[in-house]
Amino acid sequence: MGRIQPVLAGVVTALVGFASSFTVVLAGLRAAGADAGQAASGLLALCVASGLAAAWLGLRYRLPMSVAWSTPGAALLVATGPVPGGWPAAVGAFLVSGLLIVAAGLVPPLGRAVAAIPKPVAGAMLAGVLLPLCTAPVRALVEVPWLAGPVVVAWLVLHRFARPWAVPGALVVAVAAIASTSTGAGLDGVGLRPVFEFTPPAWNVPVLIGLALPLFLVTMAAQNVPGMAVLVGYGYRPPFTAALRATGVAGLLAAPAGGHAVNLAAITAALAAGPDAHPDPDRRWIASVTAGAGLALLGLGAGVATALVAVAPPVLIEAVAGLALIGALATALTSAVSEPDGREAAVVTFVVTASGVTLLGVGGAFWGLVAGCLMLLLFRRRRPAPEPASEPAPEPAAESELAPERSVGSERAAESKPDAGPSARPPVSTRY
Template structure:
């Protein structure tokens, strides 16, 4: 019984940390692409329910701690992309396309391998560019609303040192208190706090598919599903990726008309349910991920309250909390982007184009950053060095020229 309680508590912690640490990012992303208050609350509820049901299904079926989460980098992508032609209906269509692409990646293993084959510097740099603007929001908040932002940042900084897992949730609690103290009671009472379901008829436009649907698919695969599998493998679990991609892809497509953008394997919180802290016996840790799934469904019932608080606060304050939640992801993305000297310049180009936020031909910066980085890699692909000249093969001048051509320049 004690061990069972340990797994249940680990699952509840997984759900609480996963929800509290990034729901502000999700709401900010949905609002950025045109969702109104009801659509944003519905999207948060749809995500919680779909990822909770998928986590329960996969955990019970596979008897493995397969944690499911929403795509936090995908939500950050929505913020950086902003409104697309056709409004939230077009964004909903892009969400469906992304979900179907994830499903196809499960049905066609070659597609999943192609995504995994995207050069790490380019993929990581694109993610870093997507996250950048949100991660500088705490700095802007300290300048624009210092009395509200300073306690939030200070709480996060102190707990990052002593209780890192709870740093972002604690900062969120401080943010809620700051919002409550600076908002009239009538503002919260006037809001609809009940669980909201709002159906949005999807519209399909080429710019939205290219600038939002395709990058959302790539970011979700490269930044969530692939690392999520790596985390599980690190704890000795190797679930079938095909079933996971099909389940999460279909769940994403079904939840999209209700406002959800994407669900996928958990990457950050996966360790909470898969580690020995969840249960000493690896074959019993699936109880933690199933409990987390149930917890997400319950937390989704509070989506109306969460949305109301977010909408009553200054936008920069919500983005500041989201930015604090994503600082670790930004650091990891930058480190991976510049780790390989051969791809460093291409990574920088990818990052700059993505972070610029430019829109060309109706297509957002994330796509163009990926294209620019790939082109840079192609341009920088060096020819194999020529074999060294043998003694006596050529005259002195010719040998000097040959050596100069064969020896790569040192930086």
Template sequence: MGVRMQAVMAGLVSAVVGYASSFTVVLAGLRAVGATPGQAASGLLALCCGIGATAIFLGLRYRMPISIAWSTPGAALLLATGPVPGGFPAAVGAFVVCAALIVLAGLSPWPARAIAAIPRPIASAMLAGVILSLCTAPVRAVVDVPLLAVPVVLTWAVLQRYLRQWAVPGALVVAVVAIAIHGTGGGLSSATLRPAVELTVPTMSPSALVSIAVPLFLVTMAAQNVPGMAVMSTYGYAPPLRPLLVTTGLASAAAAPFGGHALNLAAITAALTAGPDTHPDPGRRWIATVALGAGQLALGLGAGLAMALVLLSPPVLVTAVAGLALLSALGSSLAGAVTEPEGREAAVVTFVVTASGMTILSIGAAFWGLVAGGLTALLLHRRPTPVKADQERHEVAEQRT
């Protein structure tokens, strides 16, 4: 029972951290493409419900810790794009087309083949680069908001020594208490638990399709689905990509008329639910993603209260809790990246490019890290000399005889 509760708590922590770390980007992105405050809140609720239903379904269906998230890079893309001709209905139409493209990607074999071709050290290095900035957040929080952050970090350190499985949940509880004590209270007084749902009839605008639908699809695939599968492979899981794409695409299509822009495989929260700290038995870690789904449903239905609570907190404090939760994932991913001498240079290149946080063509650093690492691996690949090749063939022949 205690180990199962550990997995449940890992999933709930993942839900809170995933929600708190980027919901403001989602709201800002939806507002940027023309959503009213009510439509933006409806979109956030639709995304939470989509994440919850999809994570629960996939966790029960495949018995793997398959984490689902909204497309944070996609929301950033919306924020950079701004208003489009046709207003928010045209943007919603672009969301529907993006969802259809994700489904089509799941019906073709090439994405799964591309994922399977990623070497394990490069995938581990990519994960390390993705979470590095989060893992430094506790240090920044101690410097920026010491009265709030120091109790959180000390709680994590003490529990890490004596009750490891409760270290992150304990730190989260202390963070919430600190926010409640030091917050102004204005956000909580205006919060409401009543779900806000607004249906927007989508319209098709060529401009919105070019500026939103296609880039949103590419960003979601490159910066979320590809790294998400790479994270899963880092922990020894190989879920079928094509059904996952079809499922997330259909969920995105269902969320789009209510303002949700895109759902996809998670990368950072996948590291929280798929790692050994979640459950000692890899075959039981799917419990964490089911708990994550339940947590997202609760956060969506009580979005007003959750939003107000997080808004009372300095952003660096919320990120610090995520960083504490990901320290073990950073250690294991760094070890997996550089343990084997073969391909170590490619892994280091992947890590450096990913950790840089650069964005090119609205595509995040995780994808470009994989590209840079793959090119480095091809460049440094050493074919055996003719003499060495003859020796290897001779040894194989002797073993057969």
């Protein structure tokens, strides 16, 4: 059982990761202008590129570094909608976003600059991006209650008793509902075979500012940094810059075929990095490599997944996607309002981003980020100078009280990995 345990954990990671959010990816690609064939190609490219990156990182560093597509990035595509220049311009934005991720791995100050974005503003921007999709279950209950009702009930029950399977279970119920009511109309032009469709990129400055830059920021802030924090929380010291280079290159390879972004997994990372994957931290990398292989194989069903979306009521597919993002929205909102001094700026960021406005061809996510940062600068309070101490300072605590705990996995990784990444102290603070 000890040998098969990480393999089974990897299979579960791939299944949960794919089934939980492929509807978000397809909704985002279609919103950006892709037709059914191009959306299926994009999903296939993301699966294969993510699988290859996970296999490379796991075999190279012997660490459980799971890789996935950018689910918040796909939600950003839904929120942004069609862009000037159509699908080719969106593909150009995907390429530029991938280049920025590679650059963050080659130029550490760029990664530190992204991490320096105030947490309330970053969380509020992500929350504003996710909000439109997260309201879809409510709209579906009103528009197609006989289909959406069982889906929401299944999600609630599984969320209570088997949380990792809540969204996959809701998807199974949705498929059953669609199969029982669909006549097959809408399948014209949808191929079931896995096919790459390459699109020559087009370059449009407003799209690069309004889509490529927010896509890079959302992917870094909501996927790469939290994904690294999960690994640090389990006692590993992974090479962050190497991970950025690997996932950025994978994103560049996937972009011409329609893939929007590849990054470290955040939501499913714990499935491969935690003790359930294997009691020995040195063996858990097998789970992430298996998950990568499984995700690449699941990509062969991209045509079938796209066909399912084609015959379903759009609001029902968006409802499943919205259910998958409820947890991410809760985390983003918590991050946005966690600091009292930044709450007003966070609210401004959230409102502007969620409004979906387009100004000068640039979408709301960029303007929300700008508005929030300006709000912070305008109302930044100066801290009063500290008063001289009138009492002697307390004696320092004993060494045993100050020294952080060091896990076996952390010591093992620190000794064997010269290209170490962030410090293993707090999970939310990663060094570049």
